Structure formats: C-alpha cells, structure tokens
Amino acid sequence: MTNNSITPIKVAHVLAGANQGGAENFYTRLVCELAAEKEFVQYAFTRAHKIRQHAFAAANVEMHAFKFGSLVHFIDHYKYRKALKSIKPDIVMTYMNRATSLTPAGDYKLVARLGHYYDIKYYKHCDYWVGITKGICDYLINSGLPAHRVVHIPNFVNETASESIARESFSTPAGVPILFALGRLHTHKGFDILLKALAKIDTDAVLWLAGDGPEKESLQQLANQLGITERVRFLGWQSDVNALMQTADLFICPSRHEGLGSIIIEAWFNKCPMIATASQGPSELITDQKNGLVTPIDDVTALASAIKTLLANPNQAKQLAEHGYLEYQQKYSRDRIIEQYKDFFKLITQ
Known part of the structure; x- marks a missing residue:
C-alpha cells in the first residue's frame, strides 16, 4: 500500500520584541493562523508574555520562552540555539534586529521578515528576506541582497468580527x-x-x-x-x-x-x-x-x-x-x- 502521508514543514518563528506593538501583534497573529494549515507545524521562540502564551496555547503552537537579552545573557543565547536546533526546523523566520542577529545560519532556510528599513548588517547571513512593502524590498535589493531571494508579502489584520463600542x-x-x-x-x-x-x-x-x-x-x-x-x-x-x-x-x-x-x-x-x-x-x-x-x-x-x-x-x-x-x-x-x-x-x- 502506498503511503500518501506528507511530512509537515517545520517553521520556527523567532521574535525578541516587546510585550505589545505592531510587529509583536502580527507575529502572534501570523503564527496562530499558520498553525491551522495542516501542511506545516509552527513553533514560537519569543520572550515570555501571558497574552502571547495564551494565544499560542489556544492554537496548539509549541512555545519556547527566552530572555533574548544583551551579550551578558550568553547562557540564555546558548539555550535558545540549542532548543532551536533540537526541533530540527526546515525554516526559521526571524522578526526584527535582535532575533535575527542571535539566530545563526544552520541546516534550515533562514528567513528574515522586515517590517521597516532596518540596518542591513543584522540580516546579511540570512538565506531569504521578506519585505512587507515594495519599498522595503527595493531597499534590501539596493543594499546588495540578491533580488531573487527578496520576497514581498504584506501583512493582514485581525479579522475577528467586532461591534462598535459606546461613543461615550x-x-x-x-x-x-x-x-x-x-x-x-x-x-x-x-x-x-x-x-x-x-x-x-x-x-x-x-x-x-x-x-x-x-x-x-x-x-x-x-x-x-x-x-x-x-x-x-x-x-x-x-x-x-x-x-x-x-x-x-x-x-x-x-x-x-x-x-x-x-x-x-x-x-x-x-x-x-x-x-x-x-x-x-x-x-x-x-x-x-x-x-x-x-x-x-x-x-x-x-x-x-x-x-x-x-x-x-x-x-x-x-x-x-x-x-x-x-x-x-x-x-x-x-x-x-x-x-x-x-x-x-x-x-x-x-
């Protein structure tokens, strides 16, 4: 009998951002929405944050919490890299400067997602780059990154239906x-x-x-x-x-x-x-x-x-x-x- 099962693609998402913010909210939204797609398995590597943890738990996303601090937190950095390697991801997608700079190249495709015109020095070791606007993609290409590895994918918003609140x-x-x-x-x-x-x-x-x-x-x-x-x-x-x-x-x-x-x-x-x-x-x-x-x-x-x-x-x-x-x-x-x-x-x- 032929086995028609397909091995899911493992994607690790890495964010070292604040508790709240546009990039942080989209990170949580994207990981949870992708978790509903059966061809993939999502993993979240981020700082501990109750709202984010609850969202990932509800979406059955395995979350790993780290400090993602400065150089003095080298033990935490080591533990992060060890945990990342242990899940054997096919893709690692990083969000913003710190997460990208702390994530080494490895036996996976390293993708940096950029939501702003960040300093390119943090991103040169990546394999692919996702720019959320055409302007950011142009900036990446003009900075010397290979055009065929720069991809434009915008954001989407929380489409949960909401009712207006009292104007008072x-x-x-x-x-x-x-x-x-x-x-x-x-x-x-x-x-x-x-x-x-x-x-x-x-x-x-x-x-x-x-x-x-x-x-x-x-x-x-x-x-x-x-x-x-x-x-x-x-x-x-x-x-x-x-x-x-x-x-x-x-x-x-x-x-x-x-x-x-x-x-x-x-x-x-x-x-x-x-x-x-x-x-x-x-x-x-x-x-x-x-x-x-x-x-x-x-x-x-x-x-x-x-x-x-x-x-x-x-x-x-x-x-x-x-x-x-x-x-x-x-x-x-x-x-x-x-x-x-x-x-x-x-x-x-x-």
Whole structure:
C-alpha cells in the first residue's frame, strides 16, 4: 500500500520584541493562523508574555520562552540555539534586529521578515528576506541582497468580527466627533503633530490615542500646553482595535516613519475613513483622495485642514472608507496573505 502521508514543514518563528506593538501583534497573529494549515507545524521562540502564551496555547503552537537579552545573557543565547536546533526546523523566520542577529545560519532556510528599513548588517547571513512593502524590498535589493531571494508579502489584520463600542466610552461627551490614533508613543509616530493639528481645529472633536511608550509624558504635557487636555484620551494599549476603529469617525496616522503601517490596512478592513502622512508605508499603500487622504509629514496646517474636510463632508469620508475596504479585500485579506506564505515556504523547501 502506498503511503500518501506528507511530512509537515517545520517553521520556527523567532521574535525578541516587546510585550505589545505592531510587529509583536502580527507575529502572534501570523503564527496562530499558520498553525491551522495542516501542511506545516509552527513553533514560537519569543520572550515570555501571558497574552502571547495564551494565544499560542489556544492554537496548539509549541512555545519556547527566552530572555533574548544583551551579550551578558550568553547562557540564555546558548539555550535558545540549542532548543532551536533540537526541533530540527526546515525554516526559521526571524522578526526584527535582535532575533535575527542571535539566530545563526544552520541546516534550515533562514528567513528574515522586515517590517521597516532596518540596518542591513543584522540580516546579511540570512538565506531569504521578506519585505512587507515594495519599498522595503527595493531597499534590501539596493543594499546588495540578491533580488531573487527578496520576497514581498504584506501583512493582514485581525479579522475577528467586532461591534462598535459606546461613543461615550472613556468619558467622551455625547455627540462629538471621535478621532482615533494608534501606535507606540514614540517620536517616529508623530503624535505631537496630531495634537497640534487638533488644537487648530475649531471643533469639539475628541481624540482617542491608543498605545504606550517613552513619549507618553511629553505628549500629555504638550496636550496641556495646547489647552486640549479635555479633548484627548490616552487609552494605553487596547486589545480590540477593530471595535475602536468601528466606533471612530476618522483614523489618523501622523507618522514621520512607518514601514507598512498595518494600522492603515486595519482602518481599511474596518471601513474607518483615514488620513495619513506621507511616510514610507502609507504613501505606498494609499491613493490620495481615493482610499484615504495623504498630507505632508510634520505639516500641522495640512493635517488640520484634512481633518476639518472629512468631518465636514461625511459622504466623502464614507466613500474613502468603501474604497479602502475594497483595497483590503483585493490585496491584504487573511486568506491571500496566508496563501502567499504557504507558497513561499513550499518553494524554498523543495
């Protein structure tokens, strides 16, 4: 009798990131979604984090926790490499600088996934490189990496159905427009520009700002200086972004630097009208005036004007959102991206 069973492809995913963040959330999402594909077995190597551990346990993903610290943690580094070798992976996919630099070449295909324009020195020892935007792929090729080993695969978002929440949540006054922004509170994200733009708008709109990071205190101080403290809600990290997107009137991405900007496709998926600055990822994804509005980086006046325009023209905002949703379904849906990863993994292990 012929044995028609196929040996699954073993894929180890390695992340040494923070507890929360866009890359960290996508890492968890991708590993769990790939775990449902029977041609593969997924393994997660990452720092201990309760939410991530629960997600992997629910998806039957074997997780290995390590510190992924600095050079003084050389014993932890040794244990990580030993554990990685013990599972005999066919593919190891690393996420961001530290995980990649700590992962040696081996008897597997080493794939680096890049969500930003990282220093190429951490990635030269890899066999393949996945860039989540065409711009990142061009950067990798222009940096001297072989073009035939650079692959473009975008992100997808959490497609779990969510209902909008009460607009009066977070002590928001009834009947006011709600602006929503999300991301690590870092200078790269340009939230200071958004606060200044909000201060220029003659409206009672309230900003829901979700996320945390090193700039939180300075942003709170800036809101106070601008006299808009009562119009800004610092929400911290939120687990159900879809619900917030579906509640808000506008989503704003004021970044100075943004790789893909998964938040862009999250807004599209949730049909939330969007304004973004012309940083790397958003300017590649968005067609201005069709599926979003694009303003120059660090231009407070232009951002304020775009916000006022869409708040005053809800039909235009709705049309942008509809076109954005269509863009998501055509290019960034979960099924499309998972198929691209499956095809890629099969190709490099043939």
